[in-house]
Amino acid sequence: MLEVKGLRKSFGGSEILKGVDLSIGKGDVLAVLGPSGGGKTTLLRCLNYLERADAGTMTFLDRTMDMPTLSRKDVAAYRRHTAFVFQSFNLFANKTALQNVTEGLIVARKMPKREAEERAMAALERVGLADKGSAYPSQLSGGQQQRVAIARAVAGQPDVIFFDEPTSALDPELIGGVLDVIRALAEDGMTMIVVTHEINFARNVSTRVLFMDGGKALAEEPTAAFFQEQKLERVQSFLRSLDRKEGEL
Amino acid sequence: MSERVLNILITSFPRILGQGLLVTIPLTAISFALALVIAVICAMVQIADVKGLKQIVRFYIWIIRGTPLLVQLYLVYFGLPDLGIALPAFPCAVAVFALNEGAYCAETVRASIEAVPRGQMEAGYCVGMSYIQIMRRIVLPQAFRTAFPPLSNSLISMVKDTSLAANITVTEMFMTTQRVAGRTYEHLALYAEVALIYLIFCTVITWLQRLGEKKLNAMNGGNVIRA
Numbered sequence: 001m002l003e004v005k006g007l008r009k010s011f012g013g014s015e016i017l018k019g020v021d022l023s024i025g026k027g028d029v030l031a032v033l034g035p036s037g038g039g040k041t042t043l044l045r046c047l048n049y050l051e052r053a054d055a056g057t058m059t060f061l062d063r064t065m066d067m068p069t070l071s072r073k074d075v076a077a078y079r080r081h082t083a084f085v086f087q088s089f090n091l092f093a094n095k096t097a098l099q100n101v102t103e104g105l106i107v108a109r110k111m112p113k114r115e116a117e118e119r120a121m122a123a124l125e126r127v128g129l130a131d132k133g134s135a136y137p138s139q140l141s142g143g144q145q146q147r148v149a150i151a152r153a154v155a156g157q158p159d160v161i162f163f164d165e166p167t168s169a170l171d172p173e174l175i176g177g178v179l180d181v182i183r184a185l186a187e188d189g190m191t192m193i194v195v196t197h198e199i200n201f202a203r204n205v206s207t208r209v210l211f212m213d214g215g216k217a218l219a220e221e222p223t224a225a226f227f228q229e230q231k232l233e234r235v236q237s238f239l240r241s242l243d244r245k246e247g248e249l
Numbered sequence: 250m251s252e253r254v255l256n257i258l259i260t261s262f263p264r265i266l267g268q269g270l271l272v273t274i275p276l277t278a279i280s281f282a283l284a285l286v287i288a289v290i291c292a293m294v295q296i297a298d299v300k301g302l303k304q305i306v307r308f309y310i311w312i313i314r315g316t317p318l319l320v321q322l323y324l325v326y327f328g329l330p331d332l333g334i335a336l337p338a339f340p341c342a343v344a345v346f347a348l349n350e351g352a353y354c355a356e357t358v359r360a361s362i363e364a365v366p367r368g369q370m371e372a373g374y375c376v377g378m379s380y381i382q383i384m385r386r387i388v389l390p391q392a393f394r395t396a397f398p399p400l401s402n403s404l405i406s407m408v409k410d411t412s413l414a415a416n417i418t419v420t421e422m423f424m425t426t427q428r429v430a431g432r433t434y435e436h437l438a439l440y441a442e443v444a445l446i447y448l449i450f451c452t453v454i455t456w457l458q459r460l461g462e463k464k465l466n467a468m469n470g471g472n473v474i475r476a
Contacts, residue, residue, distance in 0.1 A: 050371055076377060084375035090368035094390045094469055104376025107386065136469060149372075156376060 007056035016042045018215040031206035032195040038212040040195045083153030087165040089145040091137040097148045098133035123151035143174030163194040261429045272421040280346035287351030292358035313352035326417035342414040361396035401458040
């Protein structure tokens with residue numbers, strides 16, 4: 001459903017993405033793993049054109065696009081099929097939880113207010129926050145804010161949702177609730193690309209794993225194969241270092 | 250205080266206050282409203298990086314902030330007629346005050362827009378909104394909360410600065426006071442009186458500012474916490 005070939009991106013002379021390929025089918029959950037600074041977030045931001053790739057082609061829903069030159073209009077059209085969940089939530093600070101979800105529906109998709117609110121309430125219910133519709137982001141915990149952000153993403157009925165380290169900014173005790181919501185989406189067949197450091201989540205929920213290091217995709221394979229038949233020394237040492245960290249705790 | 254001075258103060262009070270309500274306040278209100286329009290446009294031009302226009306805006310802000318308000322009033326009222334552009338005193342004062350305050354407020358508004366986290370813009374893009382939609386519905390309302398106290402400051406300054414318009418024959422509060430003082434020679438009492446009226450005007454604005462801030466905070470859920 002979404003296929004990217006030869007994705008490159010530099011910032012001020014240093015190349016962050018050195019030709020990355022990836023491919024996901026409908027219903028896939030692709031976990032993007034790897035050390036910090038490996039290009040995971042930049043990859044995700046390029047996929048939604050928050051950063052403009054220097055090179056690369058994207059095939060989405062049978063349409064092939066040249067990523068560096070895609071017109072603003074085509075980017076907007078593409079974004080109506082996608083959603084993005086940020087590490088720092090980025091809820092609209094001047095809007096209530098419900099308005100955060102309806103804003104895109106009403107303003108960008110021209111949906112009647114009533115219908116948008118019904119759909120938003122359903123989305124908030126899905127993330128367990130039906131009673132927080134009138135709360136402002138500043139009145140919600142980090143975990144609740146992230147769940148509202150997920151409701152906002154889901155409400156647009158996207159074909160694919162991008163998650164950029166959705167639990168990295170959360171208190172440990174709030175992480176579980178957010179991961180549960182993402183897991184439930186996976187069970188409902190939502191296609192997702194999730195940049196994460198939650199290795200157990202990747203192991204249990206994702207269908208495929210992309211391992212990024214030094215701006216390259218060192219591995220892209222089914223989750224079971226990635227964790228059980230891993231041959232690459234670099235990936236093994238990364239996984240060992242995570243085990244060690246968990247062992248120490 | 251002698252009975253004579255008291256009498257002068259009592260009879261002049263409604264006259265001075267009347268000019269305040271009829272001239273000083275309308276002059277301030279119209280000029281400040283225009284200044285805000287100028288400020289938002291100039292701030293947007295700078296932030297959206299509109300080529301060419303941005304240089305013009307920087308030039309305008311540089312000129313205005315680098316020259317005295319009083320000199321600007323003289324230039325426009327006494328100077329421009331040499332080029333065949335002669336405006337009546339009141340519109341002339343409005344134009345100068347609006348252009349002057351607009352330049353200062355442009356910087357306030359620009360800084361406030363830049364203080365809104367970039368993630369707000371990105372989140373807007375990701376739900377499919379356009380630049381203009383995000384600006385109008387998400388960024389500017391948040392920037393306005395940040396800009397509100399410094400803009401209130403500017404408004405308070407402007408109330409008092411309108412006294413400079415006396416120099417170009419606008420009969421606002423200060424000129425009215427000067428006339429009474431010139432006739433009665435009670436300078437201390439009369440200038441104290443007009444100072445008190447300015448103080449009352451500014452106190453009301455301060456009070457309105459507090460009210461406005463409370464209201465804006467309520468619209469952001471109690472306090473301003475940035476995502």
